[in-house]
Amino acid sequence: MNYPAYFDYNATTPVDPRVLETMLPYFNTHFGNAASRTHVYGLKAEAAVDEARGQLARLLGADRKEIVFTSGATESINLAVKGVFEARQHGNHIVTVMTEHKAVLDTCVHLEKLGADVTYLQPDTDGLITPEQFRDALRPNTLLASVMWANNETGVIQPIAELATIAHERGVLFHTDATQAVGKLSINLHELPVDLLSLSGHKLYAPKGIGALVVRHKTSLIAQQDGGRHERGRRSGTLNVPGIVALGKAAELALVETQPFASHSRQPLPSGKETQPFLQELYGQPNHPVPETQHLASLQGLRDRLETGILKAVPDAFVNGSRVHRLPTTTNIAFAGVDGEMLLGSLNQIAVSNGSACTAASTDPSHVLKAMGLSDDLAYASVRFSLGRFTTEAEVDLAIQHVSEVVGQLRHALAN
Numbered sequence: 001m002n003y004p005a006y007f008d009y010n011a012t013t014p015v016d017p018r019v020l021e022t023m024l025p026y027f028n029t030h031f032g033n034a035a036s037r038t039h040v041y042g043l044k045a046e047a048a049v050d051e052a053r054g055q056l057a058r059l060l061g062a063d064r065k066e067i068v069f070t071s072g073a074t075e076s077i078n079l080a081v082k083g084v085f086e087a088r089q090h091g092n093h094i095v096t097v098m099t100e101h102k103a104v105l106d107t108c109v110h111l112e113k114l115g116a117d118v119t120y121l122q123p124d125t126d127g128l129i130t131p132e133q134f135r136d137a138l139r140p141n142t143l144l145a146s147v148m149w150a151n152n153e154t155g156v157i158q159p160i161a162e163l164a165t166i167a168h169e170r171g172v173l174f175h176t177d178a179t180q181a182v183g184k185l186s187i188n189l190h191e192l193p194v195d196l197l198s199l200s201g202h203k204l205y206a207p208k209g210i211g212a213l214v215v216r217h218k219t220s221l222i223a224q225q226d227g228g229r230h231e232r233g234r235r236s237g238t239l240n241v242p243g244i245v246a247l248g249k250a251a252e253l254a255l256v257e258t259q260p261f262a263s264h265s266r267q268p269l270p271s272g273k274e275t276q277p278f279l280q281e282l283y284g285q286p287n288h289p290v291p292e293t294q295h296l297a298s299l300q301g302l303r304d305r306l307e308t309g310i311l312k313a314v315p316d317a318f319v320n321g322s323r324v325h326r327l328p329t330t331t332n333i334a335f336a337g338v339d340g341e342m343l344l345g346s347l348n349q350i351a352v353s354n355g356s357a358c359t360a361a362s363t364d365p366s367h368v369l370k371a372m373g374l375s376d377d378l379a380y381a382s383v384r385f386s387l388g389r390f391t392t393e394a395e396v397d398l399a400i401q402h403v404s405e406v407v408g409q410l411r412h413a414l415a416n
Contacts (some may be wrong), residue, residue, distance in 0.1 A: 004351045005395035009203075009388030010152050010180060010330060011353055015246070016205035016389065018253060023207075023246040034239045035230065045241045052248025054253065056212060059251040059258075060197065061188030068213045068231045069244050073179040073200035074103040076213035077146075077223075079235065080175045080196040081107045083221030084144050085116060091143035094118045097129055097158075098371035101177055105367075108146075117141075123372050126322040135166050144173045151183035153368040154321030155330025157185070159385055161192055168193040179203055183189050183254035183328050194217045201243065205389060206250040206325035208242030257296050257389075258411065300328035302396050306385060307331045309400035314407050320369055320382055332369075332384045338410050340380030346410065349388050349402045350395075352383050 004013075016169045026048060034049045036042025050064075057064040070076045079158045081104065085094070096108055098120045108118045119137050121129050134145070145167045145331060160176055167174040175196040181187065189197065196219060201210040215221065227236035294302065311317055316336040335343060344354055354366065365379035375380070385399070 004349050005398055006351045007385045007387060007391070007395075007399060008353050009391075010155075010384065012202045012208065013120060013205045013388055014208050014390065016250065018252060019206055019246045019249045023242045023357060026242040026245050030241075030268040032241075034241055035228070039337070045239075048245050048248075049239055052244045052251075055248035056251040059187070059255045060214060061190045062197075062214050062312040063217065066214050066216055068215055068234045069239060069247075070213055070235055071209055071240070072202070072211035072213045073101075073177065073198045076198035076200075076211050077101075077103040077175075077177055078107055079147055079213055079224050080198060080215075080221065081144065082111065082224055083172055084175070084219075085111050085114075086222035087220040088143050091141040092116050093139050093142040093144040095121065095134070095142060095172075097121045097147055098122055099127060099151055099153075099156075099368045100146065101152060101179070102367075104146050104148070104177055109232070119347070122371055123156075126325075127151060127154050127320075127368070127372050128322055128325060129158060129163075130161060131162045133165055134163050135170075137171060138167070138170045140391075142170065142172045144175060146175040146177070146354045149176045149178040150185065150327050151321070151368060152180050154332045154372075155180070155327035155365060155386075157325045157327065159183070159325075160194070161307070164193045180327065180330075181248070184258060184329060186258045189214065189216070196221075199245040201250060202249045204254060206246040207243055209241055210247050212247065256405070294387075294389055294391055296328050299391065301387075302391055302393065303329055303331055303385075305386050305393075306387070306399055307333070307395045309396070310403050313348035313400060313404035319364045320372065320374065329387045330380055330384065334369075334374065334378045334382040335407050336378065336381070337414065338381045338407055340377070340382070341415070342410055343381055343383065343406065346406045347383070347402065350399045352385055354380070354383055 030044045032041030032045040034045040040116055053064045053067045056067055078316045092115055095308055123129050146157050147163055149160050164174040173195045177198050182199045195216045197214040199212050202208040223234050225236045230236050319332055320332040320334055365376045369379040
């Protein structure tokens with residue numbers, strides 16, 4: 001089967017072969033329950049979890065005791081926002097942003113039914129909120145602020161350090177959904193007044209079904225799952241040891257990748273029988289080595305090449321969101337004069353999306369782009385291109401040519 005070129009890394013990443021190789025023994029050889037400390041199987045699993053906790057803590061500049069393993073960012077966000085609200089001693093006001101992921105927005109809607117008062121800040125046309133706007137929204141009864149670090153649809157990066165500082169000056173807890181930021185931006189929580197941080201492994205070249213919530217010391221929250229008081233009483237449930245090991249390895253690899261302009265040595269990808277089967281099929285026959293991974297600095301160059309090429313080849317196309325404050329891997333481009341559904345259906349040589357994978361079943365236009373002022377038609381006709389570790393120059397050039405041809409054909413058909 002000939003797979004289309006993949007430009008949907010913000011939806012999910014393939015499992016890095018090095019991550020897969022590290023996690024596989026924990027399915028059948030080291031299969032113990034990390035809570036079973038009376039024999040070697042459980043102790044081996046517990047040691048692996050502890051190592052992964054340290055690997056993730058090093059990536060984030062956090063204390064390993066602050067790491068709570070979850071099933072993914074959605075669970076982490078629910079634990080953070082609901083947990084803080086339920087643990088409150090005073091205040092019921094929450095501040096968030098209209099362009100947040102639905103995991104935050106829907107959680108806030110749920111809490112509104114339980115008595116929460118939520119302010120949804122509207123960003124400017126670049127997708128950004130300002131520190132002044134954020135400060136003005138805080139009240140004496142504000143309990144929590146939740147602001148996404150980097151937007152999953154546009155890649156726009158909010159001024160998290162400034163916002164978190166303002167929150168702390170007013171005695172407000174600060175949570176950030178850092179799902180798209182982790183592994184793409186340098187994060188050091190030792191230097192940031194962030195109280196809670198959510199992430200998901202499958203955006204980081206680990207498998208789906210594993211994530212984490214960082215809960216800074218002295219941050220009170222109520223567990224959302226009861227049953228065994230795992231994870232220091234914050235999240236009950238038998239630990240997903242293979243997934244945790246994978247997330248730890250992915251964090252170790254990302255620690256190098258998040259230094260885009262520093263010299264570094266890169267661990268080579270395995271090849272042949274050690275290589276992930278999907279990547280074998282995608283990139284060549286068995287025993288053919290997978291291409292060298294792209295570093296973030298080179299990925300930004302590829303993103304710019306893709307974006308510049310499309311804007312040059314396609315008239316009346318423009319980038320949604322800030323072109324300065326954004327991830328090095330993401331561009332969201334609107335194509336005026338094109339039916340959005342027909343556009344996505346015709347782009348069969350590349351795998352792209354027009355919004356969050358979590359809302360793909362919805363027929364509504366992107367709530368992110370609508371909040372930034374786009375019309376329904378332009379929001380429908382916007383395409384997110386997200387690049388990743390295995391993106392190649394050839395794929396970028398293919399995408400430029402393919403998008404240009406498809407948009408031209410659709411506009412011609414609509415005009416006749």
